[in-house]
Amino acid sequence: MKTAEVQQLPKTSGLVLHKAAQYDLLLWLLTLGRERNFRERALGLANLSPGESVLDIGCGTGTLAIAAKRQVGSNGRVHGIDASSEMIRRASRKASKAGTDVAFQTGLVESLPFCDGSFDVVLSTLMLHHLPGTLRSQCAAEVRRVLKPEGRLLAIDFGTSPGEKGIVAHFHRHGHINLSEMAAIFRGAGLQISESGTVGIGDLEYLLAVSPCCDASAEQGAH
Template sequence: MDGYEPDESRLDWRNVDSDPATAGRYLDLVANLIDEIRARATSRLGLEPGGSVLEVGCGNGLEAERLAALVGSAGRVVATDLSGEMILQAQARTRSLGLPIRFEVADAQALPYRDGEFDAARVERMLQHVPDPALVVRELIRVVRPGGRVCAFEPDWETMVLATGGDNEVQRALRRHKVDIRTAHGGIGRELPHLFVTAGCQDISVEPIAHSVRDLALADSILGLSASLEGAVAEGWVSEEAARVWWDQTQARSAAGGFFASMIGVIVAGRVP
């Protein structure tokens, strides 16, 4: 829609190789914003020097560096992604660092590793995009030894709220498009505890974390506001005029310093029996 600022979430996360450069920029942007949350999630794995850990859905490999620092030179990090282009980016970025990381293309729903091969495994912001999140969680548990730890961190897009001063019906339509169409599993955050329980995990911890943004341009980039708004119009849920008025009001609110957006992510961790 004319007048919208381009955002970096206008790509299909179920086919990242269609635009790997944009995907890499988006991952870098979000990683900077949620670095403390990512570190909090990774801490749930209880990694020690010399340990082995699997990361599924590693993207361009940023969190794999943290994992490598935790297990040290005697440890082992295997980081996988379904996207060959993301793996190439991760390899290129870390090649000169001398870290104990092996990047591999692999399907999270059919991991090519032995039962109990790792001390721990993690997944982050990827279950929302896969066809069968429950299968991925079962695979993570399968490849971790008894007593090892598994952790997941995922958003719950239905918790996205916007203080814009505009029509709430438009906001609801925008959120509906993000949850039901742009994301394969828009409410995956709230489903994580159930997935861990049914997969057989024990000693499960659940931590919801709210993240907020005050800048509209940044919120548009990381939340895909304008893309979802355009999608809601295309679906016929709101008129183009109503969407344009809402966007203009949102921009005005932002210019006055009163824009606010937030959503909740959920960290769930458990022990393999």
């Protein structure tokens, strides 16, 4: 059973949540009491297959990563990273209790601690709205880097309108990020948007994006 790898990280301008014991309750509230449905919907959209390698960025307390591991099976591998050491410790305890082999470690989405082309799938759920504009672009570039050719990204986030009041606005200082903004960010990193829409829970929206089958610059250099 893998244990959590907790490291001292450089300071980030993204929002870092430290109250891990309250995080699962907060997620339950933000998904209108449908956290299990949200998790099942997310994994359905990701369309994971046995043997795939998966990275969950901003994994929180690890519930989605643990569920993803069950889908990819013993021949697949799942990593979860979060900037909060408290989240990573709680995620590791959850995985141990569930008897699930998931590697959790602290890490920043703007500097992912993995080699190029490491993953078939990257999951980003309810995380992008925590990042200011510059970090969103850096995160997208890192996602593109660690995805294998034709690897895919699933991003889910809140589509809250600017100025809207409510529980989302109360808890998240970086506000909303709607579909058009998400699409622009990941297109800018070189990913191809294949699908997008509403999740069917609250104002959650999603997009699926695919990494090109080859590096365009490398292809040009070959001619």
